[in-house]
Amino acid sequence: MRRCFFFAAWTMLSLLLACGQEAAQTDTTDDTIHIVATTSQIGDIAKNVGGEHAEVNTLMGPGVDPHLYQATQQDMNTLSEADIIFYNGHHLEGNLQEIFHEMSNTTPVYAVAENTPRDLLLSEENSDAVDPHLWFDPNRWKYAVEAVQDGLVALDANNKDAYAENTQEYIEMLEELDTYAKEQLAAVSPESRVLVTAHDAFGYFGDAYDFDVEGLQGLSTDAEYSVRDVNHLVRLLTNRNIKAVFVESSVSERAVNAVIEGARKEGHEVEIGGELYSDAMGEEGTDEGTYEGMFISNIDTIVSSLQ
Numbered sequence: 001m002r003r004c005f006f007f008a009a010w011t012m013l014s015l016l017l018a019c020g021q022e023a024a025q026t027d028t029t030d031d032t033i034h035i036v037a038t039t040s041q042i043g044d045i046a047k048n049v050g051g052e053h054a055e056v057n058t059l060m061g062p063g064v065d066p067h068l069y070q071a072t073q074q075d076m077n078t079l080s081e082a083d084i085i086f087y088n089g090h091h092l093e094g095n096l097q098e099i100f101h102e103m104s105n106t107t108p109v110y111a112v113a114e115n116t117p118r119d120l121l122l123s124e125e126n127s128d129a130v131d132p133h134l135w136f137d138p139n140r141w142k143y144a145v146e147a148v149q150d151g152l153v154a155l156d157a158n159n160k161d162a163y164a165e166n167t168q169e170y171i172e173m174l175e176e177l178d179t180y181a182k183e184q185l186a187a188v189s190p191e192s193r194v195l196v197t198a199h200d201a202f203g204y205f206g207d208a209y210d211f212d213v214e215g216l217q218g219l220s221t222d223a224e225y226s227v228r229d230v231n232h233l234v235r236l237l238t239n240r241n242i243k244a245v246f247v248e249s250s251v252s253e254r255a256v257n258a259v260i261e262g263a264r265k266e267g268h269e270v271e272i273g274g275e276l277y278s279d280a281m282g283e284e285g286t287d288e289g290t291y292e293g294m295f296i297s298n299i300d301t302i303v304s305s306l307q
């Protein structure tokens with residue numbers, strides 16, 4: 001009886017060990033790179049640059065605000081299984097900063113927007129907080145694409161030619177979008193080039209395409225706006241006779257409605273010019289669920305409301 005028990009226990013142990021070994025073997029033969037990206041804009045780069053060699057998990061879906069995002073237990077599991085992590089940086093994902101700092105001891109972690117040269121960065125007036133929304137200028141966003149390429153090559157040098165080719169293609173797409181933006185935005189007259197939105201997500205866009213950009217909230221959505229902020233925008237809209245303001249897919253409309261209401265009290269009618277994708281892209285499987293489609297959608301919305 002006792003011998004039988006030992007035999008059974010030994011068999012169980014061997015089985016467990018065998019399973020463990022098998023799992024380890026599967027891991028080493030699986031050469032797909034498991035990438036975790038925070039925002040959908042970074043996920044889009046990772047999918048395209050990684051191509052067939054990578055599988056991408058994007059933490060923040062459509063309509064999600066990265067400034068306020070908190071990691072779930074599911075996210076922690078996903079992150080712990082990542083081969084490499086790409087996030088934006090410049091405090092876009094303020095609540096995740098510490099997690100990434102911690103994880104960088106064991107996993108390669110890259111803040112891709114921090115690869116942009118300093119002299120191309122914008123910061124908030126009277127503050128040294130850097131504007132993290134670099135993806136709205138395709139020329140500045142190229143550096144993020146290169147950061148993803150660098151990360152993947154460092155991890156998987158065998159496929160460096162494929163990554164280089166995919167990077168080149170992605171950068172060409174960004175250059176075409178820049179040309180598209182310039183051509184389409186030419187229809188908007190200089191005096192109408194004012195973009196009023198819920199928060200300051202479009203600073204680089206404004207710098208690249210010569211728009212004045214005003215947000216009710218600052219660079220992050222984590223600070224509440226004040227009556228003074230509302231009044232400032234109401235004055236701007238009235239003085240410059242601007243007819244349209246924009247809502248954002250990842251920020252509540254409440255803030256923008258306060259401005260519209262304020263302008264109406266002053267006798268100036270303003271309408272919502274449409275919804276812009278700011279810190280999140282559209283639903284997966286739709287055109288706006290890709291960087292290219294999102295960018296084109298924003299340009300078309302701006303042109304049709306302000307021309």
Ligand SMILES: [Zn+2]
Pocket residue numbers: 067133199200201219220221278279
């Ligand atoms: Zn933002």
